[in-house]
Amino acid sequence: MGSNRVARFSVSMPSALAEQLDAMVVDRGLANRSQAIAEMVRNELVEHGARMGSEEIAGTITLVYNHRRPNLQARLTRVQHDHHEWIISTLHVHLDHENCLEVLVVRGPADAIRALSDSLVSAKGVKHGRLAVTTTGRAFPG
Ligand code: NI
Known part of the structure; x- marks a missing residue:
């Protein structure tokens, strides 16, 4: 850990879901989809860590x-x-x-x-x- 390098990968999802994501990005004033998804991933990782072992x-x-x-x-x-x-x-x-x-x-x-x-x-x-x-x-x- 400790790297600030950016990883790029493509994400596929139903178009209706992507539209909802874009609407949320606008509503919340986020910079873009990537920022929204990175935030969701962090939240999930925190929850995952909380459920798992001794992290x-x-x-x-x-x-x-x-x-x-x-x-x-x-x-x-x-x-x-x-x-x-x-x-x-x-x-x-x-x-x-x-x-x-x-x-x-x-x-x-x-x-x-x-x-x-x-x-x-x-x-x-x-x-x-x-x-x-x-x-x-x-x-x-x-
Ligand atoms: Ni009291």
Whole structure:
């Protein structure tokens, strides 16, 4: 990796799909089809990396929960301390008298991050939780 050389290859697809692609390129103000397709490929590679093995990923885990629910906050805190090596930063917002919004910035092996997210999101009383995966940036030159 690390090369900024451009690879050229032809892509075949149904013409109706190509027309939709061109319309999206215009709608989103992209330079051309190539830019749109390169972005899609990056997104797919990030998702693929997140599903596969131990490739390093970065991302955020978002949780909404009621802090008054017995044992929940203690459990969430314990899980986070057990996996502190993957958690770079946390943000806690008191949404109202009961509800808390917590955002964890995480970085680490995909399988470890997924397991951490699963254990937090599945904690009984978490109203909504989601892992949003992005890349550490190193896999994409430029
Ligand atoms: Ni709170």
